[in-house]
Amino acid sequence: MTAPGPPGTRNGSGPAAPAPWTEGLELTGEQRAAQAGFADFAARVVAPYADRWDREERLPGEVVRALADSGHLGAVVPADQGGSGLDAVTFGLLNEALGHACSSVRSLLTVHSMVARAVLRWGSRALRDRWLPALARGTAVGAFALTEPEAGSDVAGLRATAEETSGGYRLTGGKRWITCGQFADVFLVFARCPGGPAAFLVERDTPGCTVEPVTGMLGTRAAMTGHVDLDGCEVPAEALVGRVGFGLNAVAADALETGRYSVAWGSAGLGRACVEAAARHAATRRQFDRPLAQHQLVQRLLTEMAVGTGAARLMCLRAGRLLGSRDPQAVEAVWAAKYAAARSAFRAAADAVQVHGAHGCGPDSPVQRLLRDAKVMEIIEGTTEIQQTVIAQSVVRELAGPAKGPVPSENRGAHDDAR
Amino acid sequence: MTDTSQPQARESIREFLGRHLSGYDIGDDENLFETGYVNSLFLLQLVVFVEETFGLEVEDGDLRRENFCSVSALTGFVAGKQAAAGAPPQP
Ligand SMILES: Cc1cc2nc3c(=O)[nH]c(=O)nc-3n(C[C@H](O)[C@H](O)[C@H](O)COP(=O)(O)OP(=O)(O)OC[C@H]3O[C@@H](n4cnc5c(N)ncnc54)[C@H](O)[C@@H]3O)c2cc1C
Numbered sequence: 001m002t003a004p005g006p007p008g009t010r011n012g013s014g015p016a017a018p019a020p021w022t023e024g025l026e027l028t029g030e031q032r033a034a035q036a037g038f039a040d041f042a043a044r045v046v047a048p049y050a051d052r053w054d055r056e057e058r059l060p061g062e063v064v065r066a067l068a069d070s071g072h073l074g075a076v077v078p079a080d081q082g083g084s085g086l087d088a089v090t091f092g093l094l095n096e097a098l099g100h101a102c103s104s105v106r107s108l109l110t111v112h113s114m115v116a117r118a119v120l121r122w123g124s125r126a127l128r129d130r131w132l133p134a135l136a137r138g139t140a141v142g143a144f145a146l147t148e149p150e151a152g153s154d155v156a157g158l159r160a161t162a163e164e165t166s167g168g169y170r171l172t173g174g175k176r177w178i179t180c181g182q183f184a185d186v187f188l189v190f191a192r193c194p195g196g197p198a199a200f201l202v203e204r205d206t207p208g209c210t211v212e213p214v215t216g217m218l219g220t221r222a223a224m225t226g227h228v229d230l231d232g233c234e235v236p237a238e239a240l241v242g243r244v245g246f247g248l249n250a251v252a253a254d255a256l257e258t259g260r261y262s263v264a265w266g267s268a269g270l271g272r273a274c275v276e277a278a279a280r281h282a283a284t285r286r287q288f289d290r291p292l293a294q295h296q297l298v299q300r301l302l303t304e305m306a307v308g309t310g311a312a313r314l315m316c317l318r319a320g321r322l323l324g325s326r327d328p329q330a331v332e333a334v335w336a337a338k339y340a341a342a343r344s345a346f347r348a349a350a351d352a353v354q355v356h357g358a359h360g361c362g363p364d365s366p367v368q369r370l371l372r373d374a375k376v377m378e379i380i381e382g383t384t385e386i387q388q389t390v391i392a393q394s395v396v397r398e399l400a401g402p403a404k405g406p407v408p409s410e411n412r413g414a415h416d417d418a419r
Numbered sequence: 420m421t422d423t424s425q426p427q428a429r430e431s432i433r434e435f436l437g438r439h440l441s442g443y444d445i446g447d448d449e450n451l452f453e454t455g456y457v458n459s460l461f462l463l464q465l466v467v468f469v470e471e472t473f474g475l476e477v478e479d480g481d482l483r484r485e486n487f488c489s490v491s492a493l494t495g496f497v498a499g500k501q502a503a504a505g506a507p508p509q510p
Contacts, residue, residue, distance in 0.1 A: 122479045122482070123479065124479055124480075241479075242479050242482050243479060243480070243482040243483065245482075245484065246462075246482040249461075249462040249463075250462055250463070250466070250482055253460065253462065253463045254463060257463060326467055326470070326471050327467075327471075328435075328464040328465075328467045328468045328471075330467070331460050331463055331464050331467075332460075335460075390458070390460070393458065397439075
């Protein structure tokens with residue numbers, strides 16, 4: 001690839017003009033300015049290379065550095081702690097811009113932000129002093145290591161263990177499908193202690209920690225996924241994040257909320273990329289003596305895509321505003337936004353391929369990447385089905401009133417707090 | 420910010436829990452997490468509620484079951500944090 005220019009430089013194209021998409025959202029002047037900056041960054045540094053990275057199944061170091069240099073990797077860390085301290089809506093807009101350009105890059109932002117958030121929120125002072133500046137500057141990249149061979153949606157099945165030693169903990173277990181696992185400097189690892197689940201920050205070069213690259217993924221192929229194995233990794237006592245017993249319901253739940261919010265906006269961005277590609281193709285490709293866009297069944301596809309994506313985006317915005325005002329209802333709003341955005345992104349991507357016909361299936365078409373990436377959005381940070389069980393439960397609680405009995409064990413267990 | 424005197428604190432905690440326990444009428448000393456009525460998103464909401472309602476910060480060292488497990492525990496936790504932060508003394 002051509003190395004992306006450093007942030008703040010231009011490779012010809014200026015900041016994207018505010019699209020009609022930005023209207024009616026009641027963003028502040030600062031949020032709009034930030035949005036234009038994100039669109040510019042994504043258009044210069046990410047979008048032109050996304051298909052190539054997808055084919056090569058890797059993200060070059062330059063893009064990670066460009067994200068770091070622009071302050072994007074410190075987005076969730078407050079300015080007084082070395083980050084860029086974006087408000088929740090602005091952080092959402094960043095995810096949207098990156099999700100529009102490349103879901104693998106957005107995934108990097110997601111998992112790194114989850115780790116930064118966990119350290120910020122639940123790290124001890126010593127841990128924050130040690131890691132927060134590097135995570136905020138992006139000189140250390142974080143990855144989130146929860147999933148195991150036997151523990152996917154149901155993280156109550158967590159088998160990794162952490163034994164207390166004289167100076168800290170000894171971790172043993174296997175973590176699977178870890179986004180950015182191939183290059184992250186530090187992993188937020190969840191393991192079981194005698195006192196309950198706990199979270200630890202484990203440096204990549206800790207003896208006993210090995211990473212096996214996973215290639216040939218369906219989607220987010222450039223996110224450099226890895227399987228991480230811990231074989232008696234010794235970590236100091238300060239590596240504990242939060243307290244033993246609160247690894248899942250506080251540390252993971254908090255990080256996953258950040259992750260879910262990031263994926264929600266990223267999916268909205270992906271959906272928008274689908275609408276744009278389909279609209280352009282439908283306007284130019286002619287069949288039966290007219291552009292595809294003049295065939296009513298194609299119009300229906302375009303309508304569904306545009307309206308679905310627009311609606312999902314409003315749900316993301318609502319979630320962002322509730323998060324920004326620290327409303328306890330934000331938790332449910334984020335679940336709903338991620339559910340709506342991931343589903344509508346997948347439908348939009350499938351429809352975008354449909355509108356493109358064979359052109360959408362060919363090796364050079366971005367929409368085939370968008371379709372593969374969109375499927376992943378329905379699996380990460382809570383599968384569509386897990387979200388359906390959790391959302392239904394809160395809908396019933398809210399709308400059907402009191403006492404219908406205890407929460408079923410599958411909803412009460414850790415699986416929904418984990419994804 | 421809510422009135423921080425203890426009876427009011429207890430009342431607003433009960434009110435918040437009432438909304439999250441599917442109408443289950445919890446006793447002041449009953450263990451919340453053993454009722455089977457809360458899902459695992461609940462602690463996150465509880466922490467945000469406590470921080471925003473009582474203007475305090477739940478820190479990593481506060482993550483102890485005994486701080487969150489019941490209405491009485493939460494009320495005591497809030498009073499303790501407020502006292503430590505130099506808030507007006509509890510009645
Ligand atoms: C690209 C990618 C990146 C990932 N990155 C990370 C990462 O960085 N860190 C990490 O820890 N993990 C990561 N994961 C793992 C991801 O979090 C899990 O895949 C996800 O939690 C689902 O678990 P599972 O794949 O084991 O599926 P399973 O839990 O085995 O589920 C399989 C199917 O059964 C359904 N199902 C399961 N339980 C129920 C139920 N109770 N009711 C109804 N349906 C149910 C699911 O919805 C799904 O359709 C990643 C996965 C992918 C694909």
